[in-house]
Each structure stands twice: as structure tokens, then as C-alpha cells.
Amino acid sequence: MTTAIQLKHLAKSYQLDDQTKHVLKGIDLTFPTNTITVILGISGCGKTTLLRILGGLEKQTAGDIVKDEQMKITTIFQEARLMPWLPVWKNIALGLKKAVLSDVQYLIDLVGLQGYEHAYPHQLSGGMKQRVAIARAYAYNPDMILMDEPFAALDYFTREKMQKQLIRIYRLKKKSIVFVTHSIDEAMLLGQHIVILSQGKVKKQYDLSHLPYERDILQDHWIQLKKDILTTIDNGENA
Numbered sequence: 240m241t242t243a244i245q246l247k248h249l250a251k252s253y254q255l256d257d258q259t260k261h262v263l264k265g266i267d268l269t270f271p272t273n274t275i276t277v278i279l280g281i282s283g284c285g286k287t288t289l290l291r292i293l294g295g296l297e298k299q300t301a302g303d304i305v306k307d308e309q310m311k312i313t314t315i316f317q318e319a320r321l322m323p324w325l326p327v328w329k330n331i332a333l334g335l336k337k338a339v340l341s342d343v344q345y346l347i348d349l350v351g352l353q354g355y356e357h358a359y360p361h362q363l364s365g366g367m368k369q370r371v372a373i374a375r376a377y378a379y380n381p382d383m384i385l386m387d388e389p390f391a392a393l394d395y396f397t398r399e400k401m402q403k404q405l406i407r408i409y410r411l412k413k414k415s416i417v418f419v420t421h422s423i424d425e426a427m428l429l430g431q432h433i434v435i436l437s438q439g440k441v442k443k444q445y446d447l448s449h450l451p452y453e454r455d456i457l458q459d460h461w462i463q464l465k466k467d468i469l470t471t472i473d474n475g476e477n478a
């Protein structure tokens with residue numbers, strides 16, 4: 240398996256008044272190509288900071304990021320961040336030059352929004368808006384997609400549907416995905432590689448690449464894994 244990005248002793252600290260806050264404390268991590276890596280951890284452990292550095296939105300304080308200079312990376316956030324004055328297809332085509340509807344029709348089909356090409360964001364449900372955001376990300380044809388809790392604002396059932404959609408899309412169009420969540424269930428449903436982040440450090444990693452989709456996380460071995468993850472996170476926070 241090839242490596243999309245490698246982090247070497249990555250650290251990030253913020254200066255708050257006269258105090259230095261160490262948010263990431265020496266992260267050594269490899270993101271495999273065309274794999275869904277999930278960063279899992281409790282609120283405040285540094286997940287978003289790590290993603291922002293990967294996406295080039297912030298600079299690390301120390302350490303190295305090893306990647307191809309030409310690598311195209313895009314981010315999907317918790318809120319879809321659509322342009323309210325543009326219809327669905329134009330939101331998807333936003334980053335493309337002189338695009339017409341037929342250029343993005345395959346992406347509309349990919350995310351199952353046929354019939355909504357000319358709808359405006361206010362006419363869509365939360366799940367549909369996120370599907371537009373996913374299509375827009377794919378329109379950019381990135382090598383890597385960073386997802387920062389993209390389904391956290393959705394209700395339980397919509398979230399489940401979106402997780403299944405994401406896996407379906409991933410299987411059709413393999414990309415390197417880094418998915419941040421604080422939901423253990425979501426991590427187990429989506430992750431081929433799960434990284435437990437705790438207090439700015441990598442606490443443990445799980446290689447689940449041998450376990451096929453779709454996953455029934457109510458099965459015994461998944462429940463065992465969930466217990467293990469819970470213990471790991473607890474240990475981390477009490478350390």
C-alpha cells in the first residue's frame with residue numbers, strides 16, 4: 240500500500256496571552272493512498288487542528304509533512320457551505336471553468352441528486368446539502384478529501400444513510416479520505432484505518448482494511464472492538 244501523506248513529529252501550539260497551549264504533541268502518522276482513515280477522539284483532542292494543517296489552512300509549529308507537492312486536497316466541513324444564490328448544479332461546478340450542467344451531471348448522479356439540479360440550497364434537506372458538498376469536492380478531482388465531522392449535524396437516520404452513501408461513492412471512485420469524528424460507531428462503519436487521537440497524541444491505531452463493507456457493527460467482534468476503543472480513549476484522558 241502506498242503512502243499519500245506522512246507526518247513526522249508534527250506539533251502545533253498556540254499562544255494564548257502569556258500561555259502556550261500545546262495542541263498537537265509530536266504526531267507520527269501515515270495516511271495510506273485510497274484508504275479511508277478515521278481520526279477519532281473526544282472534543283478538544285486536536286482533530287480539527289490536525290485536519291487544518293493537512294489541508295494547508297494552518298502551519299505546524301514543528302515537524303514535517305511529507306507529500307507530493309502537486310497533491311490536490313479539499314475539505315468538507317460540518318456545514319455544507321453552499322452558495323445560497325446558486326442552484327445545486329452550479330454549486331457543484333463552482334470550481335470549474337465555464338462548466339455546463341452536462342459536465343457535472345455524473346456527479347449529481349453519483350450522489351443521488353437527480354431531479355434537484357436546479358433546486359436552491361434552501362430547498363434541500365441537511366443530508367442533501369452535504370451530498371452537494373461531496374459532489375463539489377469530487378468535481379475538483381482531488382487526490383485527498385478531508386472531512387471534518389461532515390454528518391455530525393444530521394439526525395441519526397440521515398447520518399446512517401449518508402455513511403452508506405459515502406461508502407458507495409468511495410467504492411466507485413477511490414480517493415484518499417481523512418474523516419474526523421467523535422463517534423466510535425461512525426469510525427467503525429467507515430474506517431479502514433482508525434487513529435485514536437488523545438490529548439494531542441496518537442494513542443492507538445487500528446488496521447481494519449481486511450474487514451469488508453457494509454459492516455454490521457452489532458456483531459460480537461465489532462462490540463469487542465468498540466469496548467477496546469472506549470478503554471483506549473478513557474485511558475488516554477485519564478493519563
Ligand SMILES: Nc1ncnc2c1ncn2[C@@H]1O[C@H](COP(=O)(O)OP(=O)(O)OP(=O)(O)O)[C@@H](O)[C@H]1O
Binds near residue numbers: 255260282286288421
Ligand atoms: N486558533 C486557536 N487558538 C488557540 N487555541 C486553539 C485554536 N484552535 C484550536 N485551539 C485549541 O486547540 C484544542 C484542540 O482544538 P480542535 O478544534 O483541534 O479539537 P477537536 O478535537 O477538533 O475538537 P471538537 O471535536 O470539539 O471539534 C482546543 O483546546 C482548542 O481550544
